[in-house]
Amino acid sequence: MAKTMIDNPRENRILAALSAEEIGRLADDLELVALPLGQVLYECGDTLGYVYFPTTCIVSLVFITENGSSAELAMTGNDGLVGIPLILGGGTTTHRCVVQSAGNAYRLRVEILRWELAPASGLQYLALRYIQALMTQMAQTVVCNRHHTVDQQLCRWLLLSFDRLPGNHLNMTQELIANMLGVRREAVTEAAGKLQAAGLIQYSRGHIAILDRGGLEARVCECYGTVKKEFDRLFLPMQAPPAVCRKRPEPGNLRQRAETLLERTLAKTPTNPGETTRLLHELQVHQIELELHNEELRRAYDEADALRSRYADIYDFAPVGYFTLDGQGSIVDLNLAGAILLGIKRSEKARHRFAAAVAPEYLAEFNRFLGTMRDAKTKKICEVSLVPNGQRGEAVVHIEAVSDESGRECRMVVTDITAEKQVEKTLGEREAYLRAVLDNFPFMVWLKDTESRFLAVNLPLARNFGLPSVEALVGKTDFDLTPRDLAEACRAADRSVLESGEQALVEARLGEAGDARWFETYRSPVTIDGKRVGTVGFARDITHRHRLLKELEESERIHRELITKLPVGVAIVQDGIVRYLNDRAAVLLGWSPEDGVGQSILSFLHEADRPRIMAICERRLRGDAAPDAYEARIIHRSGQMLLCRLHVSAARWEGQVAALTVLEDVGESKQVGPDSRSVRRTHLPDTECAVVATLTGMRLGVRTCPDQAWFSA
Numbered sequence: 001m002a003k004t005m006i007d008n009p010r011e012n013r014i015l016a017a018l019s020a021e022e023i024g025r026l027a028d029d030l031e032l033v034a035l036p037l038g039q040v041l042y043e044c045g046d047t048l049g050y051v052y053f054p055t056t057c058i059v060s061l062v063f064i065t066e067n068g069s070s071a072e073l074a075m076t077g078n079d080g081l082v083g084i085p086l087i088l089g090g091g092t093t094t095h096r097c098v099v100q101s102a103g104n105a106y107r108l109r110v111e112i113l114r115w116e117l118a119p120a121s122g123l124q125y126l127a128l129r130y131i132q133a134l135m136t137q138m139a140q141t142v143v144c145n146r147h148h149t150v151d152q153q154l155c156r157w158l159l160l161s162f163d164r165l166p167g168n169h170l171n172m173t174q175e176l177i178a179n180m181l182g183v184r185r186e187a188v189t190e191a192a193g194k195l196q197a198a199g200l201i202q203y204s205r206g207h208i209a210i211l212d213r214g215g216l217e218a219r220v221c222e223c224y225g226t227v228k229k230e231f232d233r234l235f236l237p238m239q240a241p242p243a244v245c246r247k248r249p250e251p252g253n254l255r256q257r258a259e260t261l262l263e264r265t266l267a268k269t270p271t272n273p274g275e276t277t278r279l280l281h282e283l284q285v286h287q288i289e290l291e292l293h294n295e296e297l298r299r300a301y302d303e304a305d306a307l308r309s310r311y312a313d314i315y316d317f318a319p320v321g322y323f324t325l326d327g328q329g330s331i332v333d334l335n336l337a338g339a340i341l342l343g344i345k346r347s348e349k350a351r352h353r354f355a356a357a358v359a360p361e362y363l364a365e366f367n368r369f370l371g372t373m374r375d376a377k378t379k380k381i382c383e384v385s386l387v388p389n390g391q392r393g394e395a396v397v398h399i400e401a402v403s404d405e406s407g408r409e410c411r412m413v414v415t416d417i418t419a420e421k422q423v424e425k426t427l428g429e430r431e432a433y434l435r436a437v438l439d440n441f442p443f444m445v446w447l448k449d450t451e452s453r454f455l456a457v458n459l460p461l462a463r464n465f466g467l468p469s470v471e472a473l474v475g476k477t478d479f480d481l482t483p484r485d486l487a488e489a490c491r492a493a494d495r496s497v498l499e500s501g502e503q504a505l506v507e508a509r510l511g512e513a514g515d516a517r518w519f520e521t522y523r524s525p526v527t528i529d530g531k532r533v534g535t536v537g538f539a540r541d542i543t544h545r546h547r548l549l550k551e552l553e554e555s556e557r558i559h560r561e562l563i564t565k566l567p568v569g570v571a572i573v574q575d576g577i578v579r580y581l582n583d584r585a586a587v588l589l590g591w592s593p594e595d596g597v598g599q600s601i602l603s604f605l606h607e608a609d610r611p612r613i614m615a616i617c618e619r620r621l622r623g624d625a626a627p628d629a630y631e632a633r634i635i636h637r638s639g640q641m642l643l644c645r646l647h648v649s650a651a652r653w654e655g656q657v658a659a660l661t662v663l664e665d666v667g668e669s670k671q672v673g674p675d676s677r678s679v680r681r682t683h684l685p686d687t688e689c690a691v692v693a694t695l696t697g698m699r700l701g702v703r704t705c706p707d708q709a710w711f712s713a
Contacts, residue, residue: 032104087128088307103165153183171207365384369401439460646664
């Protein structure tokens, strides 16, 4: 059973803004039609027979190239009308009009529309305002397609579509969206997947619904805001000027109206019967018909002149330069922006060739470009630099050109992109500097998204995986580059950093036992606008350092073991305090190595020898020579007295100067009383020097002399 269409013309914003008189005059001529998804209203070059006022559908204006590629120029919904060439006085279109969202629309025959577009009429006023807004949408679409990502383009397209629909749902396949945006379907699939993963939209089987409009508006580029602002400015409120009240002379009732006027004219005069009367009647009717036609022709000429004047203003005051060149490259016509760009007078345009303004290094390229335009059937694009003139410096321009039907003239749209190129150059230089810094780091650097996909890496990381360039790593994950167990460990580390928000520094051994290497890895979360969007990491090979540390630890262990097991006593003394005793020294002193550490060296020296040792210390401090080996009496913890030969040399202990003392037992161990002096050798030469500072408890320093080491406080 067919569904009955229930609609109202005032659901279209232009029709809703018309006065009651105008909408009443159009009511009988507005035809409600249902437009299914994909229906083509006009093809390129078609003669327009109707103008459409959408209410619940959306129509896309699509440009189709010769190779079948397509891109959307703009979209029209309940905010406007389809059939702009009719408003501007044309009768054909240069693009395709296709229904991108099914729904209803009202259509109006072209002959009725042209009559209603009378000067100062409400429909004309509103239609021209809509054209101005549509031009803004087209311009922003060009900018968006050139400078913004597919994600941002998709957000803009979805928001503009839903602004023109009464509900929150849209039936649209990814293939149609790709055709509208002029990109590959895979790019749309990836972009839609990101939006769905972020919880912004829901997409399934060609059905799209917005879940978080605020999130979409946060991701969209500025193009959406610019277009929306312009539509709001021109259509809120949408009030047309007072309509001109007049009878519309439709071709269908022209004869009837002529008959009526004739009857009024002859009402006061008698008529003669017969053939003569009938012929006279016909002539008079045809005369009135011709007068009505002439009146309409005059009005049509007046309207065409007004439209031509408006078009001339749009042409002259456009923000880009329009040029028409002949086969030799001479300027046939140009607008005001073009004259300012070249710094010439419009009245002298025939004297100039566009190539004269092109910089010499780009002249050959521009001439080849013009040569290809003679036989080209599609739009061609190039970029050249213009030489400085009195109004500006050197400029970079973007040229889009098409040839006329005969191929004798070339029409160009020239846009000054100097500022954009300067920004691109600055950004390129900055990126090159950053890339040089990253690539010359002595370690590997990477940036990942929340799914652990590489967004950017430096050259050392690419070389580590045997890849020729950093671009080869972008988009890959650890699972594409490393064994699964290692990749899972890296993924877990990334997630831990993202969830905790804390930095992490770890050391790990990678590889088999025979080919293992040690790496130090640092990870940190990346936060933008309070949201964690990925991780940044650094890694460096510390295998050499790790081996050196192991070798150092082994060397220290060997030396400690060697000193500990020496058959002579070894003690390290610093600031008069024992810092280390080996096993033999501990036996000689009667203390365990642990208990002896921290004792004063004077407590091990015989009391009678202390004054002499102190005197020797004073001599040493004055710079007098003293031997590095001498004999002294050492007191064992049990009370025994030992005669030992001490060998003293300077050493460093924990970063400070210390005395390395070797104790050699040279006498028999004897048990002596407190006053006993009977030892094997009871007299020591005055020239002997004790450990000097090691026996005084004073702070030590070390200096080197030709044949001896000595200590100073």
